[in-house]
Structures are given as structure tokens and as C-alpha cells.
Amino acid sequence: MECTGLPAAGYLPFRSRIYERSVKDRIPLAGSIEITSMCNLKCVHCYISGSDHPAAELTAAEIKGIVDQLVEEQCLWLLLTGGEPLARKDFKEIYRYVKRRGIIPMLFTNATLVTDEIADLLASEPPYLVEISLYGATAETYERVTQVRGSFEKCMLGISKLLNRGIKIYLKTMAMKLNSHEIEDMKELARKLGLPFRFDTLINCRLDGSSSPAYLRLSPEETVELDRQDPERMQNWKELALKFPAGGKA
Numbered sequence: 001m002e003c004t005g006l007p008a009a010g011y012l013p014f015r016s017r018i019y020e021r022s023v024k025d026r027i028p029l030a031g032s033i034e035i036t037s038m039c040n041l042k043c044v045h046c047y048i049s050g051s052d053h054p055a056a057e058l059t060a061a062e063i064k065g066i067v068d069q070l071v072e073e074q075c076l077w078l079l080l081t082g083g084e085p086l087a088r089k090d091f092k093e094i095y096r097y098v099k100r101r102g103i104i105p106m107l108f109t110n111a112t113l114v115t116d117e118i119a120d121l122l123a124s125e126p127p128y129l130v131e132i133s134l135y136g137a138t139a140e141t142y143e144r145v146t147q148v149r150g151s152f153e154k155c156m157l158g159i160s161k162l163l164n165r166g167i168k169i170y171l172k173t174m175a176m177k178l179n180s181h182e183i184e185d186m187k188e189l190a191r192k193l194g195l196p197f198r199f200d201t202l203i204n205c206r207l208d209g210s211s212s213p214a215y216l217r218l219s220p221e222e223t224v225e226l227d228r229q230d231p232e233r234m235q236n237w238k239e240l241a242l243k244f245p246a247g248g249k250a
Helices: 013-025 058-072 090-102 117-122 139-146 151-164 179-191 212-216 222-228 231-243
Strands: 030-034 078-083 105-111 129-133 169-174 196-199
Touching: 030 058, 058 090, 078 090, 090 105, 090 117, 117 151, 117 179, 139 151, 151 169, 169 179, 179 196, 179 222, 222 231
Parallel strands: 030 078, 078 105, 105 129, 129 169, 169 196
Antiparallel strands: none
16 A cells, blocks of 8 residues: 655655644654763764763663653654764663654764674664764774774774665764865765765864863864865855845845
8 A cells, every 4th residue: 555644745845844843832853862971982082082881871761761751742853872872782772662662763873883783673673864973084094083993994894784784874074183184085985885974073172171172173264175175065055044144034
């Protein structure tokens, strides 16, 4: 039987209408939760400054309680992030619970901890999207950022496991002084894999008060130059500027 529930115009316009209605009715349609501060990498720019050992973290039962509250408030999309969410031994339990409660999960990960078991789970109970952080197009640059030897190979292997199972993936990077010279190469790597790619230049200071990540920030001029090298990105900025003109109404 053909499904007639979604408008013929497509999913994105349908989603836009849902968002407009949710804003009007004050419904928290989309949310995110950092389920851990742990991470197996030691990225130089990370504002959480992750650890291999858990701090005073929420238990799986406490996270499930939050999910229950989100369901009551009509949340539809929920981002699971961290730290590295796959670093939690009970990730599969939490992920399955989100799915069972009728919320559509999204996942931010560095992909280095993607096992066949995790990939099979995501294939059998698909997320809306998995966004993977890629910190370089070469092992040398990637591992200057992550400070963990062998992490580039593990990341690429994790990406391969997810791709082989048909899971929807986006690649992204945090553009900084250590890897900005490989932005174009990362775009090309993503293109060869058939994946979307984006970058961001916003680097925050650490939650512990350290300002060390700030020294990795690109200058405004360097940021604008990266934008100029990307015609699609420049077009998006122009459309945004037209939608929200300075001193006027959209």
C-alpha cells in the first residue's frame, strides 16, 4: 500500500511546517543531550576536555527518565552526543530506549569506536543521521588534533562499517590552525565517499576555565577566505543575509 501520509512536496518542506507549528505552540520538537563527558580521543580544541574515566555522570536510568519527559513534551528528534557517546558501555541500552519511546535519534561521534555490533544496531534501528567528526585528510594532521596514534585509521574504518550498512552519514570538521590547510582535501575525501561535508570555525574555551583552545582559532580573515573558497557555502551566506536583512524584517 502506498503511504499517503507525507505531502508530495517532499520531506524538507514537511519538516519546515512541523517546525513552524512547534514554535507557535512552544513544543520542544528537537533536543540534544550530552550522555557522557568521556572520550577516547584527546582533541586539542575540545571544550569538554574529555577523559577515559567517567565523572559524576547520569545513569542510564536517569537518562531514560529525561527521555520520558521529552516524550511527554512531544519531542520528535533527539541528538545523542558527548564527549564520545559510544564510550558509554550502556550506549546500546540508551539508544534502543530512545527508539522504543518513539523519538528519532541523531548521533554525533568520532567513529573510532564503531564496532560491527554498533554498526549492526544502527542498521537494524536506523538513526535519522550520524554526523562524524573528521579532523584531517591525512593521519598526520588528524592525529595532531586528536593526539591519539592510530585514531585516523580507526575513524576511516568506522566510516566504512557504517557506509557498508547504508547508514546516513555526514562528515564535518572543526577548522583550526592545525588542519585548515586540509579543508579542501577533506572535501574531496567526502566527495569520493559520496558524503556531505561541512566545516565550522567556532572554537570554545574549556569548561574547566582553560582558554587554550582559543589559540587554535582562525583569524576572521582566514575564516572568510575559507568561505570564499566554497561557492555553495557563500551562496548559503547570501541567502541567509537576504532572509534576515540588517535593520529590517525578513
